Amino acid sequence: MNIIIPKEPTAELRVPLLPQNVERLVKKGATIIIESGLGAALGISDAEYKKAGASLEKNRRKLLAAGDTILRLRKPEAREVRFLKKGSLHVSYLDPFNEPALLGALAKQKVSAISMEMIPRSTRAQKMDALSSQASLAGYAAVILAADNINKIFPMMMTPAGTLQPSKVFIIGAGVAGLQAIATARRLGARVDAFDTRPIAKNDVLSLGAKFVEVDLGETGQTAQGYAKALTEEQLKKQRETMKQYCAQSDIVITTAQIFGRKAPVIVTTEMIDAMKPGSVVVDLAVETGGNVEGAVLGKIIEKKGVKIIGMANMPARVAMNASQMYANNLTNLVEEFWNKEKKIFELKPDDDIIKGCLITHGGRIVHPNFVPQPKEKKSKKG
Numbered sequence: 001m002n003i004i005i006p007k008e009p010t011a012e013l014r015v016p017l018l019p020q021n022v023e024r025l026v027k028k029g030a031t032i033i034i035e036s037g038l039g040a041a042l043g044i045s046d047a048e049y050k051k052a053g054a055s056l057e058k059n060r061r062k063l064l065a066a067g068d069t070i071l072r073l074r075k076p077e078a079r080e081v082r083f084l085k086k087g088s089l090h091v092s093y094l095d096p097f098n099e100p101a102l103l104g105a106l107a108k109q110k111v112s113a114i115s116m117e118m119i120p121r122s123t124r125a126q127k128m129d130a131l132s133s134q135a136s137l138a139g140y141a142a143v144i145l146a147a148d149n150i151n152k153i154f155p156m157m158m159t160p161a162g163t164l165q166p167s168k169v170f171i172i173g174a175g176v177a178g179l180q181a182i183a184t185a186r187r188l189g190a191r192v193d194a195f196d197t198r199p200i201a202k203n204d205v206l207s208l209g210a211k212f213v214e215v216d217l218g219e220t221g222q223t224a225q226g227y228a229k230a231l232t233e234e235q236l237k238k239q240r241e242t243m244k245q246y247c248a249q250s251d252i253v254i255t256t257a258q259i260f261g262r263k264a265p266v267i268v269t270t271e272m273i274d275a276m277k278p279g280s281v282v283v284d285l286a287v288e289t290g291g292n293v294e295g296a297v298l299g300k301i302i303e304k305k306g307v308k309i310i311g312m313a314n315m316p317a318r319v320a321m322n323a324s325q326m327y328a329n330n331l332t333n334l335v336e337e338f339w340n341k342e343k344k345i346f347e348l349k350p351d352d353d354i355i356k357g358c359l360i361t362h363g364g365r366i367v368h369p370n371f372v373p374q375p376k377e378k379k380s381k382k383g
Contacts, residue, residue, distance in 0.1 A: 001345040003335075004067035005034040006060060008074050013041045013320035014327060016073045016092075019052035021328040025335060026053030029344035033057050033066060042321055069346050071331050081105040089346060091331065093117055093130070096360050096371055097261040103371055107361040112348055116330070118368070120357035127333040128354070132176045133326035138315035139180030139256065142283045143169075145318065146252045147188065149301070149308050150281045155189020166191045170246045171210070172267055172292065173256035174201035177285055181254050182208045193246055197239070197257075215242045240269060248275040255292035256285045261370075263290035270294045270304075278306025287311040 003025060005017050015038055017025075022032050032054040036046055046056055057063040064070070064083040072092040076084075078101060084090065087110055094115040096103060106113045116130040126132075146169075147154060156166040169185040171178050174196035182205060185192050192210035196202075205212040215238060247253050247268065253276070258264050264286035273282065273295070284293040295304060296311035303309070316323040337354070340347040349355050350362060360368045 001030060001068045001343075002066050003030050003032050003069045003071060003346075004057075004063050005032065005038055005054075005071055006063060007035045007038050008041075008072065012074060012314070013317040014073055014324045015039050015042060015044070016071050016324075016331060017328045018324060019044065019048045019054075021332045022049055022052040022054045024332055028336070028339055028341070030335075031055070033063060035060060035063050042324060069335075071335070073327060075099065075102060076106075078102055078105055081109050081111070084109055084111050086110045088112070089114070089348060091116065091334065094360060096368070100371070100373070103360055103366050104373075107364055107366050110364045111361060112359065112363075113361040114334075114355075114358050115360050115368075116358070118358040118360070119330075119334075120354055122353070125354050125357075128330050128337065130327055130330040133330055134316040134323060135175065135177040135256075136180045137319050137323050137326065138285055139177035139182075139254075140184045141315045141318040142177070142254050142256075142285050143181050143184040143188070145310060145312065145315075146254060146281045146283050149310065150251060151279050152251055153189075154185065167251040168193070168249060169252045169254065170194070170213075170250040171254045171256065172196075172243070173258070173285075174198075174205050175256060175258075178254075178256040179204055179208065181256065181285075182210045185252075186210065190252075193250070195239075195243070195246070197235075213242065213246060215239055236265070236267075240267070240272070243267065244272045244275055247272045248277075250276070250280065252281045252283070254283045254285065257292050258286050258289055264292055266290075266292060266294050268293040273304055273307050273309070276307045280306075281308045281310065283310045285315060288313055 026032055034049050034054045036056045036058045061083050064080060065085055067085060067088055069089045075092055075094045089112045091114045096115050119125050119128050152167050154167045157164040167190045169190045169192045171181050171194040174194050182192050182194055186209050193213050194205045194210045195213040202212045255267055257267055282293055284291050284296040286292045287296050287298050293309055296309050298311050299313050301308055301310050335346055338347050360371060366372050
């Protein structure tokens with residue numbers, strides 16, 4: 001069985017597999033073929049992959065056509081889907097809620113496509129949960145980026161020249177990214193307040209030494225994937241009133257609120273930013289899915305009335321080596337979970353709970369219930 005690893009786009013610094021992961025899979029009997037230059041962004045040579053047991057291929061089209069299983073990070077380009085072997089298995093992020101044409105192309109090519117975004121958040125699947133592993137690093141990187149852009153230090157310092165007060169950090173959203181942001185800001189010595197619409201998040205926030213901001217929003221909750229449910233307009237208004245007060249007294253605001261499969265809600269408004277002190281920093285970790293911060297620009301750092309608004313994309317890639325390590329382990333754990341030792345293949349089991357949650361196309365069809373195209377209603381004929 002050939003497992004192939006193509007290079008990611010030039011702008012992507014992470015890689016899908018590291019040499020140590022290649023070695024693990026080769027020991028199980030897999031044949032690994034990588035595209036030459038796969039690890040260049042991380043300073044990993046082809047020789048290191050070759051030493052781990054991989055073969056090299058320079059011709060990308062030939063590589064794609066040879067793959068029984070394709071492991072990668074980014075979704076495939078639509079124009080390359082036709083090069084994939086019919087009946088092959090493709091594993092990567094797919095952005096399935098926003099890529100109906102890509103899903104259709106994969107089904108037409110009879111490719112079985114697993115979406116890493118859709119790995120269930122269950123105990124058994126934790127070791128394969130790429131969304132969580134990458135979100136954790138994004139939360140860390142957001143704090144480091146904020147610290148690099150503010151004109152203050154994080155910790156309190158008592159010096160002969162006077163006492164320096166700690167920076168105040170307000171983190172909105174206490175999911176995986178938010179909790180890591182809280183932990184990182186606390187390690188650096190900041191005073192941290194945090195808010196989440198899910199009351200269940202309070203204990204996690206308190207356990208990290210932060211203050212939990214409570215707003216009586218009535219009934220809220222979370223989805224099966226662990227994301228906060230969308231709020232009503234009345235709930236959002238109430239939330240924003242409290243947020244404005246905390247934003248005004250904070251040096252740094254970091255937003256992490258996302259709704260799975262939907263556009264991120266706008267939480268920090270222009271009015272809130274106007275209330276912040278000049279020199280303050282806002283980091284929008286949801287900018288790639290629509291943004292939590294009004295006026296945030298994807299891929300840029302802008303300034304409004306002295307407040308920096310950071311909307312940088314692909315935050316995990318700022319710590320690309322560790323992000324690659326975690327994602328590569330997620331992929332390797334997935335392969336090992338379904339590895340048939342006798343046949344030495346990835347054995348796709350459509351009825352398995354994990355596969356049910358993340359298998360999008362199979363057997364020439366879109367099979368995941370969330371993405372099956374709905375039949376168009378027939379127009380009634382006029383008599």
